[in-house]
Amino acid sequence: MMDLAFFARAGGGVLVGSNCALTSISTDSRHIAPGALFVAIEGERFDGHDFVAAAFQAGANAALVSTDRAQGLPMPRVVVADPLRALGQCAAAWRAQFGLPLFGITGSNGKTTVKEMLAGICRAAAGSAEAVLATEGNFNNHIGLPLTLLRLTEAHRYAVIEMGMNHSGEIALLTRLAAPTVALVNNAQRAHLAGLGSIEAVARAKGEIFEGLGPRGVGIINADDAYAELWREQLGSRASLSFGLRQGADVFGRCSATAAGSRLRLQTPAGETEFDLQVPGEHNALNALAAAACALGAGIGLAPIAAGLRRFAGVPGRLQNLAGPQGARLINDCYNANPDSIAAALAVLAACSGRRILVLGDMGELGDGVDAMHVEVLRRAQMLGIDSVHLLGEAMRRALGEAKLQGTAHASAEALAQAVRAECDAHSTVLVKGSRFMRMERVVALLAGRPQEGH
Template identity: 55%
Template sequence: MMTLQAAAKAIHAQWQGADNVFNAVTTDSRSIAAGDLFVAIKGAHFDGHAFVTDVIRQGAAGAMVSESFAIKNPDLPLIVVADTRLGLGALAAAWRAQFSLPLIGVTGSNGKTTVKEMCAAILRAQAALDGHGNEAAVLATEGNFNNDIGLPLTLLKLRSTHSAAVIEMGMNHVGEIDYLTRLTRPTVAMVTNAHRAHLAGLGSIQNVALAKGEIFAGLDEKGIAVFNADDAHAELWQNLAGKTLRLTFGMKQVADVQGEFMAHGLGGMMHLHTPWGSVDIQLQVPGAHNAMNACAAAAATLATGVSLNAVEDGLSGFRGVKGRLQLCAGLNGARVIDDTYNANPDSMRAAIDVLAGIPGRRIFVMGDMGEVGEAVAQFHDEVGGYAKSHGIDRLLCIGEFSAAAAHNFDSGGEHFSNLEALIKTLRAELNEQTTVLVKGSRFMRMERVVDAISAPVNQAGDK
């Protein structure tokens, strides 16, 4: 990859010890491999500097450390910086600058991970059409590596074999996206939407929209800003994009990439009209919000120069993301929809919309929503009313604030103080006519409910 001295020079840092070559970068001492550069991050509960000597003994090429550690260890192969978090970011920015390729940056309150994966599917379809080949041709953010540590580690995986990349950016405070986008330098930067998420740290949806719009600061004069024309903050993002070339997407307002969706079952047909022509796409993921996600992914990838054939191939073959409206077989022939990855008031509504469109008996299992600010009780109450008004038959809730949802749902609503009692009640109601959708914020670990009511592998018919 590069030598310690070259890396130090690229980020204007000091270097000491042997000038070893490193092949990869990690912050996890438990997964160190020979030839890795270990970045010693100091967190709330640990300090990576405590493991530097051990990882070098295990074969690490060297470590990025603070000045105070380096002074005490003059013989170790080290890159020396004032702040290892910022040093990691600087190294990632220097590494990314070596590559000239289409790179999509994605942020938004809801759907950004699904949109990121849809973009990756389209880019891989284009790589296949171009004869490049396989999934490895496209770099995409893995898991939740979308913060000031995960994003640099993702950028440092860029290789000359990549034909394109799509990078997800998350945030919970002002300035975070600005920092991440300046490291990433996307050629296409997209905001999917601004909804009621991270209000605890940002205070208002307007502030959320401003923080998401920071992504455009990473574009150069040839970059393209992509944003949601249906969102109430579209004009704000247009202004933040400045003189940068803009491409909009939407399903209600006039947009450059316009989608029309007709749902059927747990999927639907989307007609996409674009400046490059029109195409009909059979989606395999449920809900109008996923049609909007597909519209967003189409816009961002078309901005990189992909063909409509690649858009169709990528989106029609997309089967969803784990923990985000994924259908699985339940006990006693029931259907279970796993939407447990995270939750906020607007994504709760989107999930209820999906469940409401499915025939039969419908049970919504709800866990608390986090980071929604001072109106937390109101937002949970609102979900209960929305579920009731949309024909949901049962609302089973767990968590301190979800009691308000069960109360507003009234008859058919039930709040539980422990998970075991909820699961026992739920299991007794499962049959072939029942669909259960499970959702809550990450800290609620609602996947435990999904695991408890999913059919065994042999019953589900899997191999």
């Protein structure tokens, strides 16, 4: 079991008080399990040191605190110069004790879907859900990733670790902590342009994931992506597997649409297999190929690959099928948005029968050209013959005026949902999508007749 002395050694700190066992690690005093270590991190809007006493009262056994805030605390503690940095150091040291296959996953779009697909494959390979550690929720940054690594135990046979970013150097840090044995860049698309400036810069920043691979690690590369060669350069002499829907990839797939999703046939160095996916869209077929390539890179066979992908039923907020108003099909794809992920979602909507209704919120973090990109997605909807378009947000409102297209911009989620409900019947499909800050789940809740979160 993990103890406080480990954090003193690995974090380069001083143990004050007696050593004690630790059941878990938390940076949130509101969610403390009995016996936990509370890590006091100073952020832009809060300072964890202000909540050490509350964490202790909630059941924490100890705290990791900074030198200048270490006096007068009521619990055993490790004192370090920088608790956040020490958290990362401890996570890397803890991870180094485990020789299991660890998958590192990044990309502009689809990384959470690939992570869940791959976790399902690993569960099938291990024969147990408890044998697989996978990133939960949005724990994919410089705080969440160390917390995930510190959950590793001897019971785990595989770990699937998602890595997110919005600036250069962030993936480099995360991959050094995680030390993946298999590393994937799923794609590079128009996301986080505000922080990076160009898609090539995004691709290069994503490719930093290969810096954490050891000499015997395996890099997984999207052969269909324009930046595949850049990633091969970043990978260097280490082994690689490519995947794609175009002939020539090591893991090559052919997909055809079905009523519920798609039929996918894989050709791989280990042989061929065929199965049905429960999720729609060519982009999800490509996500499945990415997960399969990762699994093959770790020596997992085709049978658990097919079994895991066959069982995958989707991720909440990513092309999630729900019951809509008047019997309509409601597709909840509101987790996030950029021009390329919207294009993929529009392809799914365009393939639906009956009345096709599009609900879009503003896209964020796009930098220069943001207005042109909003116009672009509206023109794509028109080109695909989408029957009705409803918009929320100022950028979408401006784009509607500039593009001179058919559509309605609404002042509130409530007004938008009311207008969409009036159009729906049992043959309609409604797609809802927008960037995280737009909280388009409000619209989904109104259309699905569910209580809104936070209300």
